[in-house]
Amino acid sequence: MINKRPTLSVARRAPAPEARLRRSHEVKPALQTGFRPDLKSDSLAFALLGAANAVAQVRTQGVALPQALSNVFGIMQATPQARGAIQDLAYRALRALGRSEALLAQLAAKAPEPPMLAALVCCALTLMDTPAGETAPYEAFTVVDQAVNAAAAHPDLVRAKGMVNAVLRRFLREKDALLAQAMRDPVAQFNYPQWWIDAMRAAYPSAWREVLAAGNAQPPLTLRVNRRKAGLEEYLATLREHGIGAHAVGPSAVRLDKPVAVSLIPGFAEGVVSVQDAAAQLAAPLLDVASGMRVLDACAAPGGKTGHILELADVELTAVDADPARLQRVRDNLDRLGLDATLVAGDAQSTAWWDGRRFDRIIADVPCTASGIVRRHPDIRWLRRESDTLQLATLSAEILDNLWQMLEPNGKLLFVTCSLWPQESEAQAAAFAVRHHATRLTAPGQLLPTASRDQDHDGLFYALFQKTA
Template identity: 70%
Template sequence: MTNKRPTLSIKPAAAKPAAPRVRASYEVKPVLQPGYRPNLKPDSLALALLGAANAVAQVRGGAALPQALLTAFGVTNATPQTRGAIQDIAYRTMRQLGRSEALLGLMTSKAPEPAMLAALLCCAISLIDSPEGAAAPYEEFTVVDQAVTVAASHPDMAHAKGMVNAVLRRFLRERAELVTQVLTQPVAQYNYPQWWIDAAKAAYPSAWQAILAAGNAQPPLTLRVNVRKTSVPAYLQLLQDAGIGATQIGPSAVRLDKAIGVAAIPGFDQGLSSVQDAGAQLAATLLDLHKGMRVLDACAAPGGKTCHILELAEVDVTAIDSDPKRLVRVEENLERLGLSATLKAFEAQTTVWWDGQQYDRILADVPCTASGIVRRHPDIRWLRRKGDTLQLATLSAKILDNLWQMLRPNGKLLFVTCSIWPQESEAQAAAFAVRHNATRLDAPGQLLPEGSASADHDGLFYALFQKNAA
């Protein structure tokens, strides 16, 4: 395999309907106006609370958490350490949002306004209302003091600093009674919207509680060992020599005992490993790759599966994605690993980018509600709506039908989603097989994130099809 740069072809996507956008639960304006600079210490909990509240308010207005955090980082001018605290608090709040909002509802006569104020209170409550058995990350009265400091420092919340103090101190006094009361509400008990809870019950009557609980847990840091450059035993030894505990949980999957930054992962910059969920690592192995094949990776960003394909076999890969910015991530990953692919920025349901030559293998990781990866993206549950499942399943069906014509006879197409909803997974696969008279081969089907040691992976679905010769 040559070590050349990926071929990157960034062109305007065809004018086709985009994936449905998530709707806001309520309207929210930008919560930290341009030009506003908080008068808070750069390494203080107060600044971290301000940034986290900013991000949470944006999510409740319809923004995805990663983008909301970038905005918060920029406006607060946070140090790297404070950025880490902002992110930790925001993710913690997302995982406990149903419970925190329910508690807030018990202690206030109406929803606090502006939205930034409600978000600040939820962030503070999530820090002092630790899940049963978990240690609180900060002293309770420190959280109260710093939340009041945030309110006093912000022009839109200064009028409510007394209310912030009163609400949080009341919670500390009446915690047991308030928590007991809110836990009678399913949304507060499980920290998911009611429709999500109902859907999980209907789809998995015996496992729904374990699935919901797994989605609230901190995800592990799992690496994919690059077998082109090293072996799993050799890499485990490298980690051990660096004082990093790890366990092999798949053919190339290694789970670290404790999450660390990628800069501290031995050999990461040299391409010895990549961050990828253990369940997601199954995709490339299921494709049954052989040297010289033409392979299409549709909806490829951020490129984990693209890179894994190239690590396993010397094949000619074309990777497409509708978002040129996300394709840059694919390019960066390929360069770090010393791999090469042709990248094109187009919608997967179009043919304008296709040269007419059929592929031996197609990986179709299609758009979905992402309901299987909520432990990594806890904001998803609050952004999605019940109707999104049907809309995204309809879009995914169009993509699969379009890609099928690009597969040569006897070729294989792997259909993948990171969803746990049958409408997007098994029902989709069954309908596709009927529409195209496709032969369905062995594949794992639905992988459920149940939180056990043997199922320490995200929720993914795999269906493998072979195209019958004419």
């Protein structure tokens, strides 16, 4: 839901995992550098213009949404309030992009140019086409008026303001018929590319609809309680004292009834809690760490699992990530928690950074298509290509093979991926076990994303191996 005075939700602020996207793109903002429209920063028109720019970067230039939003915020000199509104609308628009693009194809004789014009109309249609059961955030005619104002405020769109007005008003007049026609297209119905829908149906023939729907839901804000500093029930009581509704969804997991800004979370700054999805919180306990062990967290950034491992035991932990900038986020998280680890900028495919000392435990959260976390990163579905699955599975296999040699005999390696595609998860695990004669231990396997009150988590896969020789 977009409010006229939105607050930033931590659950929607998490950046898409660029390291996992494994694709570089030249950033070409659709707005000119230094451009600031002659609009009030708290107006819907301002938010629509910013969101349209971000969506256009994702859709036509292959830029990950967090980077696109960062470009927009700088170019438009957006206030914190405006940033929240732009971000909220951009995320909403990408979750519904399949349907809004199908509607636009009916409403316009040809694809509007420049791409930012099409993105502006799609953002407006998203606000006007509210899903059943939800309350529209704005009156429809307000959206039309503000979309026209947005077009009028941009030099490349001003000549199309009449077209924006005509298209959106026609949608209001013919809404039911247009929606009925659009919904015949699976891309519009489910809001995913056709190849994604086909792959999901093939992988999960009895659950594919529910999985796709879960990926379109608003993600929850889930916290991990640092058991070194507070008990689960103790922290739930603290939240009640602050008037924040929440309930337990795991041994250390607390799901807030409504997302709030991180600055409002009691104990966050002091390291009492961290933001981490309930499914991701399963990783550290599966490692079965004990004080004194040497532990490797490969592909560690942003450090959620690193911190959790150190909360469970006093281990000698090495956190490796190929991106020094993302590795700094690990350091920031550990500093907040009052914990320490050896941070190494290195490639998990290589041994160049390794000192030759083997580890008792290794966690490998390998690069993948991130298909299990699309509710947090809706741009992924539009950025990914079908061929990415095989390419990333090959890369991940190379990483796992490299890490295996770093494991002590009788040590354990936990393979983690946030993919739903079997090529990257179960098939990968089975092939790895055969290649290395590894003993496979009990682990959850494939967790499908779910969005109920009692079980609300992303889609992750876990396989645990023990080295017998």
